[in-house]
Amino acid sequence: MPFFTISKTILRSLFGRPATLMYPAVPREYVEGSRGHIEIAVESCSFCSLCQRKCPTEALSVDRETKIWKIDRLRCIACNFCAEACPKKCLSMATGYSPAVTSPGETEEHHA
Amino acid sequence: MDTLTLILYVAFAPLLGGLLAGVDRRITARMQGRFGPPILQPFYDVVKLFNKENLVVRRSQTVYIIFFLAFMVFTGGIFYAGEDLLLVIFSLMLANTFLVLAAYKGSSPYSAIGAERELLQIMAYEPMVLFYVVGIYMASKTFYIETIATTQHPMLIRFLPGIFLGFLYVLTIKLRKSPFDLSTSHHGHQEIVKGITTEFTGPSLGLIEITHWYENVLLLGMVSLFFAPNLWLGAGVALAIYLLEIFIDNACARARWQFTVFSSWVVAAVLGFGNILALTLFG
């Protein structure tokens, strides 16, 4: 029938369960390996600043003197390039994005 | 049918209309595989709109919108008070004209085209609406709604099946449902943005929304008239028809204006006029 060809689909949807995941009432379970945000195990960091040089968006800054590793979350594109480059393997990609903020330019600091 | 129903209509039609809109949005969402908004969402929307700034292009816009609302309430009022059906039809048309005028005042190309399309829609459904009045008169021998609704006689639908179906066809236009949501639509993705309502903000838009609730309740009342004097059955059928319209809305692409106008006229000619012809010949 050339009319209402979508009937089957919409009626099945009407009486079935909606496909909605109900986030945020139901927290999202991310699949393993989903690229969300970079985490650092700062105690094993050698502050070699290789990650800083590899970062395509200059989101990272490493200070060898003061032993501070900084990230600007509003710059990070979660490309995983730093984690791949890290010689100490102290950077890792975690699932889930960092939350929304109301003011830009705040960096997150990690002290050794 | 008296002043009581009039008061009930003026007071409760927005509530019923808003609730219907809420149910509509929920069912639509479910048909689309979504969870959908709360049933009371239309009310939240309107409350929000009244909290917004009213940006107007010309001040007369708001005046026209107030007239639109006032005439719609008047139209519904005389319908539910059981007055003259002819008056209902013509003042309904007048109310819609005010909306068109308000949109023309918006002086943006989108609202101008929206207004133009609204006029085309009026042109499309008006013949069928006129047949509706004539048919009801021929079957009941009166224009007075109160008499039609309360006198004991066989149900009108037995004489007017063609007009009933034809009226359903144009009801899709009046309820602004797909495939005939040309001038504006509830799902805003349209080539003319929001069409006729593009240039209204905040409170004005809220008034338009409330007017549509009044209008929808009036239209469903007109459907239930086919089942007079069994008005409870009529109300039930009207609700079922509303559900059917939601289904149609979700199962069709938007038509072009040519198809809307010509198909409505063909429907009016075949079903409406045919029905009247049959009544004249065999009635």
Add this chain to the structure above:
Amino acid sequence: MQKSPWIIHYDGSSCNGCDIEVLAALTPMYDVERFGVINTGNPKHADIFLITGSVNEQNKAVIKNIYDQMPNPKVVMAVGICACTGGIFRECYNVLGGPDKVIPVDLYVPGCAARPESIIDGVVKALELWEGKRRKRTGRESIQT
């Protein structure tokens, strides 16, 4: 609590990733209409201005224009890294930076591309900001009258 955020979405100069995620947030899996969100596409009806991508020479005026057409109170939400800081295109010669170079931005949602979950969180947060602005506005009006 505000329950009816209508959004308008404008694609600054994003790569499309965030745009389709904004649209995806409207579709069955994420369904932001649960919170009353409608994607109006009409600045005059909108409460939340959702910008993806950075600002360049040509769309600067467009963004300003849309912002000016929105009735108060309104909230501006920058979605995605490009809209927050210019992202990977920051160094491009035609990119000025995030939309905060042109209009005041209230909320920054990170992600490349921003996930629908982030966008939902952002909208929920934007609602609180909107409510604050509404209170401030009605407060100001009552002082004036």
Add this chain to the structure above:
Amino acid sequence: MIESQDFRETTPERLIGEVQGMRDAGYRLVQIGATRTEGFEINYSFDRNLEFVNFKIRLADNTEAIPSISGVYWSAFLYENELHDLFGLNIKNIHIDYQGHFYRVARPAAFAEKPPPPKIKRAVKPTAGTEVKET
């Protein structure tokens, strides 16, 4: 499989004739693109059933007049306006000439600028960006 790369040299004077020949032979215009070298290079690419042909014009600078091929391939007007706006190339008689309003850019003819010398930051990169971890 490596696709064959067929580059042919031509000059602004011979261009229209060559392009007309391609059109007559049933080729499709694939793209027109320019490169900033010491001077400028313009590439005209054509395709016929995956057979890929390029014509290259070398110019000393971007003031030299080049005839538009939009009379032969109507769709060339997009590419030619782009070349004008981004490279400042002087293309004559474009079918639909935007007069430099095709792209509104922060810096006119930015692509005509010579690339800056590599930044210091990149120069000190330990392995010059060629190190790839084995998995």
Add this chain to the structure above:
Amino acid sequence: MRTIIPFGPQHPVLPEPIHLDLVVEDETVVDVIPSIGFIHRGLEKLVEKKDFQEFVYVAERICGICSFIHGMTYCHGVEQLMKIEVPPRAHYLRTVWSELSRIHSHLLWLGLIADAFGFESLFMHSWRLREKVLDIIEATTGGRVIFGSCKIGGVRRDIENGTLREIAAKLRDYAVEYKDLGNVFLNDLTVKRRLCGVGVLSGPDALGLGSVGPMLRASGVAQDMRLLKYAAYGGIDFAPVTAEEGDSYARCAVRIGEIFQSVEIIRQCSEKIPGGAIEIKVTGLPEGEFYARTEQPRGEVIYYIKANGTKNLERLRVRTPTFANIPPMLKIMTGCQLADVPVLVLTIDPCISCTER
């Protein structure tokens, strides 16, 4: 009455800013004047600042819909210049991801075109199905729209053979739903009224105007860059999907056909994929010039890469399918109905961020 209607750059039907000035007589469009540049970033010039390996990240972000194929084409071009032999397994993985992105892109397009002709529920259902493909993509690459799984010399992530077969089986199940959806697009009368005979482009016209991809194939020209046998397409058995009518309906039919074709290609890949490494070490620097051509969901994409033996490329030029499809779009829009404008704009499957780069 002649009026000029500004269509875009902000418009509800199009998520992207394209600006058209429509000269309208009542409801008929008599002339169309496009203006572009709303997304122009000038990213081709970034090659001067980013080294050629890092640039993969930029290439992927030229467009968020065909992201993977952009990255892959860039890698393909550089690899050809540097004469790098990419391991066959990496080629197969690239093919799988290309086809997954084709499925998701075509489902996205089906949703958008449904939205353009006012069929909201069809839009929702198309995107519901698309989410399932995105889940597969996220599970295998870690990203929903920006895959980030391609690199020069191979790929970043492996998919186990078992997982690949599971994906193929899953897609076969989804194909049943795609069929239901395709049935609505191809057989529903209200939809057909909006698509049949709208925006007709003949085969010779399509070639003459330089159109590419489904736009060209819908006019009866069987041209598909995958026949160039890049990545693993040499080992895959497939033929371009074509249609004869050249109208919007034909373009819709071609894209629906390609969804099933992609499902089939992924099945073949899951059976034929060889073992071995997924990347090789890249040494040296690129030199020379090369045109890399691949088939995106929207058609042929061209990467012109010119390198001079330094870390930074001398020139990168990207000619995207939408750019090539704009002239035919202008052609078919002249004389159309105002109501058909969104449909016609969408039938070329516009991707403006690709176009303007």
